[in-house]
Amino acid sequence: MKTVIFRGPYDVAVEDRPMPEITQPTDAIIRIVRSCVCGSDLWCYRGLSPYTVGDGLGHECIGIVEQVGPSVASVHGGELVICPFSFSCGACANCRNGFESNCGAGGCFGGPDGLAAQAEYLRVPYADGTLVTVAESPTREHYPDKLLAALTTLSDVMSTGFHAAVSAGVGQGDTVVVVGDGAVGLMGVLACDMRGAARIIALSGHEDRQRLAVSFGATDIVASRGSNAVRDVMALTDGVGADAVLECVGSKQSTETALAVARPGSTVGRVGLPHGAELTAASTFFRNVGVRGGIAPAHRYAKDLIPAVMSGRIHPERVFTVTTGLANAPDAYRMMDQRTTVKALLKVSEI
Amino acid sequence: MKTVIFRGPYDVAVEDRPMPEITQPTDAIIRIVRSCVCGSDLWCYRGLSPYTVGDGLGHECIGIVEQVGPSVASVHGGELVICPFSFSCGACANCRNGFESNCGAGGCFGGPDGLAAQAEYLRVPYADGTLVTVAESPTREHYPDKLLAALTTLSDVMSTGFHAAVSAGVGQGDTVVVVGDGAVGLMGVLACDMRGAARIIALSGHEDRQRLAVSFGATDIVASRGSNAVRDVMALTDGVGADAVLECVGSKQSTETALAVARPGSTVGRVGLPHGAELTAASTFFRNVGVRGGIAPAHRYAKDLIPAVMSGRIHPERVFTVTTGLANAPDAYRMMDQRTTVKALLKVSEI
Numbered sequence: 110m111k112t113v114i115f116r117g118p119y120d121v122a123v124e125d126r127p128m129p130e131i132t133q134p135t136d137a138i139i140r141i142v143r144s145c146v147c148g149s150d151l152w153c154y155r156g157l158s159p160y161t162v163g164d165g166l167g168h169e170c171i172g173i174v175e176q177v178g179p180s181v182a183s184v185h186g187g188e189l190v191i192c193p194f195s196f197s198c199g200a201c202a203n204c205r206n207g208f209e210s211n212c213g214a215g216g217c218f219g220g221p222d223g224l225a226a227q228a229e230y231l232r233v234p235y236a237d238g239t240l241v242t243v244a245e246s247p248t249r250e251h252y253p254d255k256l257l258a259a260l261t262t263l264s265d266v267m268s269t270g271f272h273a274a275v276s277a278g279v280g281q282g283d284t285v286v287v288v289g290d291g292a293v294g295l296m297g298v299l300a301c302d303m304r305g306a307a308r309i310i311a312l313s314g315h316e317d318r319q320r321l322a323v324s325f326g327a328t329d330i331v332a333s334r335g336s337n338a339v340r341d342v343m344a345l346t347d348g349v350g351a352d353a354v355l356e357c358v359g360s361k362q363s364t365e366t367a368l369a370v371a372r373p374g375s376t377v378g379r380v381g382l383p384h385g386a387e388l389t390a391a392s393t394f395f396r397n398v399g400v401r402g403g404i405a406p407a408h409r410y411a412k413d414l415i416p417a418v419m420s421g422r423i424h425p426e427r428v429f430t431v432t433t434g435l436a437n438a439p440d441a442y443r444m445m446d447q448r449t450t451v452k453a454l455l456k457v458s459e460i
Numbered sequence: 461m462k463t464v465i466f467r468g469p470y471d472v473a474v475e476d477r478p479m480p481e482i483t484q485p486t487d488a489i490i491r492i493v494r495s496c497v498c499g500s501d502l503w504c505y506r507g508l509s510p511y512t513v514g515d516g517l518g519h520e521c522i523g524i525v526e527q528v529g530p531s532v533a534s535v536h537g538g539e540l541v542i543c544p545f546s547f548s549c550g551a552c553a554n555c556r557n558g559f560e561s562n563c564g565a566g567g568c569f570g571g572p573d574g575l576a577a578q579a580e581y582l583r584v585p586y587a588d589g590t591l592v593t594v595a596e597s598p599t600r601e602h603y604p605d606k607l608l609a610a611l612t613t614l615s616d617v618m619s620t621g622f623h624a625a626v627s628a629g630v631g632q633g634d635t636v637v638v639v640g641d642g643a644v645g646l647m648g649v650l651a652c653d654m655r656g657a658a659r660i661i662a663l664s665g666h667e668d669r670q671r672l673a674v675s676f677g678a679t680d681i682v683a684s685r686g687s688n689a690v691r692d693v694m695a696l697t698d699g700v701g702a703d704a705v706l707e708c709v710g711s712k713q714s715t716e717t718a719l720a721v722a723r724p725g726s727t728v729g730r731v732g733l734p735h736g737a738e739l740t741a742a743s744t745f746f747r748n749v750g751v752r753g754g755i756a757p758a759h760r761y762a763k764d765l766i767p768a769v770m771s772g773r774i775h776p777e778r779v780f781t782v783t784t785g786l787a788n789a790p791d792a793y794r795m796m797d798q799r800t801t802v803k804a805l806l807k808v809s810e811i
Contacts, residue, residue: 202700203724208748211724276750349553373554373562376752383741390734394754397559399627400739401727401750 113166113227113438118156119446121166121439129223129232134180137236139172139190143261144227144455145429146441147194148291149382150219154442165225168194168218169265171257172231173247173460174240181236189247189460190240191415192226192233193407194218194265199238209238210404226264227438229457241411243419247460258426258454259418262296263411266452267425269380270296270357271414272405274304277353277378281305286342287327288367289357290318292428292452293380295325297355299425302326303417306353310345312338312366317430318451324427335362342370351375356402361385368392368400378402429454464517464578464789469507470797472517472790480574480583485531488587490523490541494612495578495806496780497792498545499642500733501570505793516576519545519569520616522608523582524598524811525591532587540598540811541591542766543577543584544758545569545616550589560589561755577615578789580808592762594770598811609777609805610769613647614762617803618776620731621647621708622765623756625655628704628729632656637693638678639718640708641669643779643803644731646676648706650776653677654768657704661696663689663717668781669802675778686713693721702726707753712736719743719751729753780805 112126129138144167152158153166160166174188184190195217197209204212214235218224224232233239243260244252262268270293279285285306287297290313301309302325311327312334313319319330331341343350350372356364359381367377369392376399388400417423431453433441441453463477480489495518503509504517511517525539535541546568548560555563565586569575575583584590594611595603613619621644630636636657638648641664652660653676662678663685664670670681682692694701701723707715710732718728720743727750739751768774782801784792785808792804 202698206723206725208724211748347553372557373559373754374557376750379745383745386741388739388744388751390737393739393751394730394734397562397752397754397757399727399750399752400744401748401752403724403745403748406748 110229111435112225115153115160115162115164115166117162119154121154121442123436123438126165129230131176131178132232133234134178135235135237136178137174137181137184137233137240138176139192139231139233140175141170141172141226141229141231141457142460143257144170144435144457145261146445146453146455147265148293150442151446154446161221164221165223165228166219167225167227169261170226170231171261171264175230177236184236184240184242187246188242189244189252190242191260191263191411192231192240193268193411195404195407196234196239197408198235204238207409208406209408210406227435227455239408241408243415249460252460255426258429259424261454262425262428263407263414263418265407266292266428267296267414268407268410269293269405271300271410273297273355273357273378273380273402274300275378276402277355277376279304279306279353282307283352284308284346285353285355286310286312286351286370287355287357288312288363289381290315290322291357294355294357295321295428295451296425297357298322298327299325299423301355303423310342310351321427321451335366338366339369353378357381359383359386361387365392368398371398373397376401380405428452432456461580462786463576466504466511466513466515466517468513470505472505472793474787474789477516480581482527482529483583484585485529486586486588487529488525488532488535488584488591489527490543490582490584491526492521492523492577492580492582492808493811494608495521495786495808496612497796497804497806498616499644501793502797505797512572515572516574516579517570518576518578520612521577521582522612522615526581528587535587535591535593538597539593540595540603541593542611542614542762543582543591544619544762546755546758547585547590548759549586555589558760559757560759561757578786578806590759592759594766600811603811606777609780610775612805613776613779614758614765614769616758617643617779618647618765619758619761620644620756622651622761624648624706624708624729624731624753625651626729627753628706628727630655630657630704633658634703635659635697636704636706637661637663637702637721638706638708639663639714640732641666641673642708645706645708646672646779646802647776648708649673649678650676650774652706654774661693661702672778672802686717689717690720704729708732710734710737712738716743719749722749724748727752731756779803783807
């Protein structure tokens, strides 16, 4: 089967790999329908993550269940399922508490263990605790392209944006700042809109992303960065700062900006992988600014968000600014690396 | 008037100072009825804070309003008032949001500016935004010693413990860990009990404080420290950790312990002044553990908690293990420094 393979920095290729097989009684095999390229895949692409030449890539997908192991109870052949970017046992305390991304038995798709989601087929460990069923017998008629794309976002990017908003405690009537105009930040804007924020200030210096942010519910755009962005947000909020802030980048500068525009009593919900970000007492404790968040429990959010997607209340699929086939994955990586596209959807097969 | 004065490390004395006077139209002068010694006063006592010889000390008190400036509207002569440890304008966005401790025009009592609360009289800036009225015409009969002591805790220690519980999001049925068996930690235990925590695990290695913790609602005591405390809490929580954690010390070790016993999805509410505490990505982000808190908005909590004190629902005055006169303040400092008492109440005058 075809799989996207890491060949070295700035070099991915679509290669043949053996079909995955059930290795544990709790496994399932899914035929992938849609996959996509994540901002975090670019860390690998750029040679900044500990990937080895030959590793399979990708961790976001939806698919059709092909086969289940003998212990799998809640997932059945033929079902359309969302496969969150991390697998989880579904039984431990963290899973029961809705923090499946912290399951002690779990792990992430993509990487050296052969569980690549930019591929034609995928072995899913702990199928019962991992997969989220959308439909028992999906038909092409009821699941057009847009809907499949929207469902694909629940496997990671939309769930991660939503986790930022939940972690920040975004509520009805709030003024919110979203730091980061990548796909996760844009989904964060949508999540704030869903949660009733009255004012959503999106930080973005790129016109195409500004337009997308507005389409997702942003009411204000701040195009500046760093201390200028802080000044501009403060000017927009009467010098007070925001009731909640979403940090969707993880860099030192973005984190400092997020903390600085958060008003005393508010919380920064962060989902950007921290690299160089420091939480000082001056920026948190002495301003009564909280910090929450982490790796999103996409399993829980996928379940919670399916109704909003199915009803057409939200259109997270707009985050995909390119749609192409699995064979063109190298182009998709290139475009995302050069920021000429926000996020690329990969059509792998049809239902 | 008598005032407790910093004479140098491990040396405080009660000296005569001029009576305070109204200097701004928004000021009030109060006659102090009860004051007390705070754990944070010990930083000064030990020579670790930037105090100068001759500075007046203390920031927790209740009193009777003696005089108000011409602009003061909501506070009147003769009223029994709680004076929070920080003063605040009452009009800015942070004050209106209930974070008076982050008021841009505000500041703390005690220190070089002559606003010492371990004294017979005190000038209170922004009386309308700072003072919390308990009674218009208090009588000795209705305000016995115990009640005055309980009200005094609202000026700082009980409000600070409550802020830890609120910041940690302690709710009905939660399992909570309280790190720190000082006066603030003990008030944190009481706050968790008030908020309906089902299980309150107090970390304390001292029998007298363990007994107090139990009297405030602790259900379990862990006497070990550091990694042993983490091990013991984990054993008590089936290896999961707590639903909420209160950090009431601020040291590197106590903060690390607090973060380590917090389960994924929970929040550490911290009120201990951070000294050496680091919030790493590994202990927060990758465990989905949040951190909130800071300097408590005692004005808001004092208002909120008066009914619980007046009705006898809570008895925070039990935290005072010594009661003495203002003249004996040097002994009170000595006992608290040597941890032979939890917290000392200073009787200054009577109503």
